[in-house]
Amino acid sequence: MLNNLTPFLLHWAITALSLWVASHIFKGVRFESTSALIVSALLLGFANAVVKPLLIVLTLPLTMLTFGLFLLVINALMILLVSALVKGFRVSGFWTAFFASIFISLLSLVFGALATGGDPSQSIQLPRSGVWL
Numbered sequence: 001m002l003n004n005l006t007p008f009l010l011h012w013a014i015t016a017l018s019l020w021v022a023s024h025i026f027k028g029v030r031f032e033s034t035s036a037l038i039v040s041a042l043l044l045g046f047a048n049a050v051v052k053p054l055l056i057v058l059t060l061p062l063t064m065l066t067f068g069l070f071l072l073v074i075n076a077l078m079i080l081l082v083s084a085l086v087k088g089f090r091v092s093g094f095w096t097a098f099f100a101s102i103f104i105s106l107l108s109l110v111f112g113a114l115a116t117g118g119d120p121s122q123s124i125q126l127p128r129s130g131v132w133l
Contacts, residue, residue: 010112010115010116011045011112012041012042012045013041014108014111014112014115015041015044015045015104015108016037016038016040016041017107017111018103018104018107018108018111019031019037019040019041019044019104020037021107022100022103022104022107023037025100025103026096026099026100026103027092028090028091028092028093028096028100029090029091029092029096029097029100030089030090031088031089031090032087032088032089032090033088035088036086036087036088036089037089039086039089040082040083040086040089043082043085043086044078044079044082047078047081047082048078051078051081052074052075052078055074055077056071056074059074072098072101072102073098075098075101075102075105076094076097076098076100076101077097078101079091079097079100079101079104080094080097083097
């Protein structure tokens with residue numbers, strides 16, 4: 001069990017760190033407390049795992065028409081969704097969320113590569129066998 005928990009905790013910490021850095025870079029992104037930051041990182045991970053794939057499927061024609069650039073809009077919508085759900089996390093508007101989502105994605109990618117040393121076995125992977133319901 002600890003084998004599966006470690007990559008999750010690492011990913012959660014990287015997301016929280018990226019959100020914290022983004023709140024210092026972008027004036028429109030603010031956290032009132034550390035707990036709001038931690039809950040936002042957890043909820044952002046959950047939204048990216050559950051809600052984002054549904055939005056991608058629903059907007060697939062638009063995404064293909066824009067050669068995937070609409071995915072940036074979906075990322076911004078995920079941040080706005082989390083800011084609407086978490087008390088103490090504020091994003092001033094869509095464009096702030098848009099550019100912050102790009103920054104957070106790139107920073108998470110860099111932090112993830114540094115934390116795992118580029119080892120792909122440290123990433124969270126779905127089971128390769130079993131029954132999916």
